[in-house]
Amino acid sequence: MAQRNTKISFKPGKSRTALTITHPNAAGIDIGSASHYVAVPADRDDEPVREFASFTEDLEALADWLKTCDVDTVAMESTGVYWIPLFELLESRGFTVLLVNARHVKNVSGRKSDVLDCQWLQQLMSYGLLRGAFRPDNAICVLRALWRQRGMLLRSQGRQVQHMQKALTQMNVQLANVISDVVGETGQKILRAIVAGERDGQVLAAMKDARIRASHAEIAKSLQGNWRTEHLFSLQQALAMFDFIGTQVADCDREIEAQLSALQAHDGEPPEGKKKARTRNAPKFDLRTQLIWMPPCVQDDF
Numbered sequence: 001m002a003q004r005n006t007k008i009s010f011k012p013g014k015s016r017t018a019l020t021i022t023h024p025n026a027a028g029i030d031i032g033s034a035s036h037y038v039a040v041p042a043d044r045d046d047e048p049v050r051e052f053a054s055f056t057e058d059l060e061a062l063a064d065w066l067k068t069c070d071v072d073t074v075a076m077e078s079t080g081v082y083w084i085p086l087f088e089l090l091e092s093r094g095f096t097v098l099l100v101n102a103r104h105v106k107n108v109s110g111r112k113s114d115v116l117d118c119q120w121l122q123q124l125m126s127y128g129l130l131r132g133a134f135r136p137d138n139a140i141c142v143l144r145a146l147w148r149q150r151g152m153l154l155r156s157q158g159r160q161v162q163h164m165q166k167a168l169t170q171m172n173v174q175l176a177n178v179i180s181d182v183v184g185e186t187g188q189k190i191l192r193a194i195v196a197g198e199r200d201g202q203v204l205a206a207m208k209d210a211r212i213r214a215s216h217a218e219i220a221k222s223l224q225g226n227w228r229t230e231h232l233f234s235l236q237q238a239l240a241m242f243d244f245i246g247t248q249v250a251d252c253d254r255e256i257e258a259q260l261s262a263l264q265a266h267d268g269e270p271p272e273g274k275k276k277a278r279t280r281n282a283p284k285f286d287l288r289t290q291l292i293w294m295p296p297c298v299q300d301d302f
Contacts, residue, residue, distance in 0.1 A: 022128035027071040028121025029086070031078035036086065038062060039118040041126070044069035049116060059086050063093045075100050075125035075132070077117065087135075098125070098132025105130070143259050150252045154281050157245040163238035164191065171225035171232070178214040178222045183242070185209050190223070195236045199227060253283045 030037040032054070039049045045068075052062040066074065073096045076083055083099060090097045100121070108129060111120050124130050136144065161183055165176055175190060176182050182191065189207040198204055201220035208219055 019127050021126050023073045023126050025071050026073040026075065026122055026125040027066055027069070028118045028123070028125055029074060029076040030117040030121065031076055031083045031086065033080075033082050036062065037116060037118040038066070039116065039122040040066065040069040040071055041122070044071075049119060054082070054085075056085070059089050062086070063090055063095075066090075066095065067093070072096060073125060074098070075121045075130050077102050077105060077121055098130060099135065100130045100132060139259070139263055143256065143263075146252060146256045146259065150249060150256065153245055153249050153252060157242055157249070160238045160242040160245065164235055164242070167231045167235035167238065168225075170234075171227055173225035174222040175219070178218050179208075179212055186212050191235070191239060195232070195239055250284065256283065 024041070026041075028039045035051050035053050036059075037049065037051050042048045045065075050065065052058045074090055075098045076087065077100050079102070087097055087099060105121065105124065108124060115123075121130070135141070164182060168175055168182070173194075175187065179187055181187055186207060186209045190204050193204055193207065201223035202216075204223045205216045205220035208214070208216065212219070
């Protein structure tokens with residue numbers, strides 16, 4: 001059988017542009033909990049890769065070394081919060097710092113097996129192949145940290161409510177089955193009276209608010225328990241911790257209000273708007289009004 005000769009024609013393709021160095025003064029840092037590995041361009045030092053401990057004194061030495069090597073841009077890779085002290089220090093020293101996503105770094109092919117992570121970061125950064133994660137300016141970072149702290153406190157306070165409910169259940173005090181919220185106005189009065197030594201269900205039921213749907217008799221019946229000492233002690237401890245965390249939330253609210261006031265960008269009275277009912281865990285100050293007068297970047301990030 002005769003074979004047919006077929007010609008394969010190739011269309012001329014576009015020529016590929018060679019990679020060019022866009023950040024010649026870049027360094028790469030692999031962040032760790034106890035130490036950081038740092039790489040600078042090979043022509044800047046006889047020892048272009050160094051290890052620095054995570055103590056503040058060593059971080060200062062790291063920044064001094066980068067200045068000596070004429071580095072102006074730093075790419076760092078990290079998990080957790082170990083990167084924050086070094087990131088803030090380098091920013092305060094005038095470096096352009098990028099926190100890069102580890103997944104983005106791994107997706108770039110061509111890495112040699114004998115190249116350290118910090119060297120690979122330095123190489124990718126020098127060619128402009130890395131993009132830093134978004135980090136707001138310092139004033140917004142302060143507000144964000146305070147707001148996250150407030151959220152943590154509220155979660156801790158919620159766990160104390162669970163401990164109260166557990167102590168009541170173990171004493172067979174069925175208060176949670178007749179009122180919707182044991183830390184509401186009625187629940188708080190009854191719980192504090194129990195901790196103070198009151199055991200009479202009729203006396204405790206008389207503390208109910210007019211808005212409670214359950215009858216006086218139902219509440220009194222639910223407050224018949226065994227009053228074991230160990231469960232009363234647990235209830236007392238949970239209630240005391242609930243109150244203590246409440247004072248911490250109030251302190252946090254005052255700090256947030258002070259930070260927002262310092263960032264106020266407008267003068268005058270805020271526009272009238274529909275007022276919403278304030279929930280129990282909402283800040284005690286007028287957060288809506290404060291945010292109206294903030295710069296747009298704060299309103300987006302808060």
